[in-house]
Amino acid sequence: MTALDRVARAFDALAAAGRPEVWTLVRPRAEVEADARAVDRRVAGGATLPLAGTVLAVKDNIDVAGLPTTAAHPARRDPAARSATVVELLRAAGAVVLGKTNLDQFATGLTGSRSPYGAVASAVDPERVSGGSSSGSAAAVALGIVDLALATDTAGSGRVPAAFNRIVGIKPTLGLVPKDGVVPACASYDCVTVLAGDLALARRALAVMIAASAADPSSRSWPADVRLAAPPAPVVAVPRPADLAVVHPAVRDAVARAVQTLARRGVTLREIDLTAFLAAARLLYDGGLVAERYAAYGPYLADHPEGADPTVARIAAAAGTVTAAQYLHDRDQVARLRSTALAELDGCDALVLPTAPEHPTLAEVAADPVGTNARLGVFTNFVNLFDLCGVAVPLGPTGHGEAGLSVLARAFDDQVALDLAALLTEDERPADAPVAEPVVPTGVPVLVFGAHLRGQPLHHDLTRLGARWVGPVGTAPDYRMLALAGRPLVYAVAPGTGGELAGEEWLLTPHALGQILLSIPAPLGLGRVRTSDGRELIGFLGQPGAVPPPDHPGGPIDVTHLGGWRTAIAAGAVPA
Helix, strand or coil, X not given: CCHHHHHHHHHHHXXXXXXXXXXXXXXXXXXXXXXXXXXXXHHHCCCCCCCCCCEEEEECCECCECCECCCCCCCCCCEECCCCHHHHHHHHCCCEEEEEECCCHHHCCCCCCCXXXXXXXXXXXXXXXXXXXXXXXXXXXXXXXXXXXXXXXXXXXXXXXXXXXXXXXXXXXXXXXXXXXXXCCXXXXXXXXXXXXXXXXXHHHHXXXXXXXXXXXXXXXXXXXXXXXXXXXXXXXXXXXXXXXXXXXXXHHHHHHHHHHHHHCCCEEEEECCHHHHHHHHHXXXXXXXXXXXXXXXXXXXXXXXXXXXXXXXXXXXXXXXXXXXXXXXXHHHHHHHHHHHHHCCCCCEEEEECCCCCCEHHHHHHCHHHHHHHHCCCCCHHHHCCCEEEEEEEEECCCCEEEEEEEECCCCHHHHHHHHHHHHCCCXXXXXXXXXXXXXXXXXXXXXXXCCCCCCCHHHHHCCCCEEEEEEEECCCEEEEEECCEEEEEECCCCCCECCEEEEEEECHHHHHHHHHHCCCCEEEEEEEECCCCEEEEEEECHHHCCCCCCCCCCEECHXXXXXXHHHHCCCCCC
């Protein structure tokens, strides 16, 4: 589908939905179509655009050049001079911006009802809330109007709406996605996130969004030892039953079924104590940290009371009374709780929790706006305080609205969280099927032939370093394989005079590749290997002059004719 065709479908869906409260502004159709034609021309010219043919909604606390950034306050009408870096990145990848979406004012709320533009209902259960603060963004995706939406997440604002609208939300590690051009809500913990109808598209968009930015002083880059994949036998933490007492029974049942799906797919479950996590969650609004809310927009609301949401205005006014001593005390308390909480996660790759304990109706929120909002954040508020990343996946209807599960992981373990979320959202794949590319762009393709193959003795050397399986691969017919003391030794020969050898392609970070190089014994080393599909990959190669010639008494055995190490083992030519 061309970008122009997709835009036509977006405007048709917009008209059919009849949901004006989802939007604060929709761009004129002629402007959107002009952007779509520009994308189609780039594709026709040979450009590779990973998001070509997708339509994007932008939460209205994120700048788009030429459009106002209201943060759901009608007095904020001045157009932005430039787009936020994250918007520029998505547009450069081929996404076309349709408009700006409604939100809880100044991104303060988890219900989607604190806006003068109207409360946003769930796209799949219109008696219930859409969730906030990214209410319009989530509804626009779930209604099929757009493919992708930008959201922000400070206390769960990109995850709760994902659960309530049956879509996927990815909250990356703080600082990986630039947040210049974003109206702050709580600057130390704000994060730009992405919403999509499925994990594959959300993952593809996130890979585009991650970039270091000089315009964002909190910007961070991937560390050298980042993991490119979840381990083959992951360990996932789950809460004690006592910690789920606040969860509605229907939601609890849906979560239990999802957890059992993880177990069936090879995940080891480990029960942990959530006390420190939940204590930190309460500090975000009930303690001194709320002072950052006042710093972000309190003075503006005091000067512009017209159009202010009453609940947001009260929160900001109260936040202005927090003393510096209280703020610093609670920052220190968060640090202590984080240390305790991460100790609970020792030995675990991730933590899974209900995204929200309940899915309230619009009427329930109207009757108790503060209490209901506070309950929704019990499993989300601590995530950014502890510098965790997360993926929110839908679990579907429960009879009590919608339920969702969040897969949470340590900072920079974003790919680990994504891989574990895929166990819940994607069909089981054959063992040799290729997997999705990682969002971490630093992987080096490496070809392995023998003891590092899956199921072989040194395979753990790859997985402990976070290497990522790509798929099976074969060499050009330019190599020979020897069995030397029960281990394979592959070396290059004149082109066409060797055999085609089966191997596996893995992605390793440069750091991991260096660690592997230090661990392999002579006469093995790393060199360039030509593959059967014409590429050159780094692979494990040896020098034949360093060992006795093949078939020498007590020397190596030439197993090239068997086509690979696994077939050599199966044929009994070498020990298993």
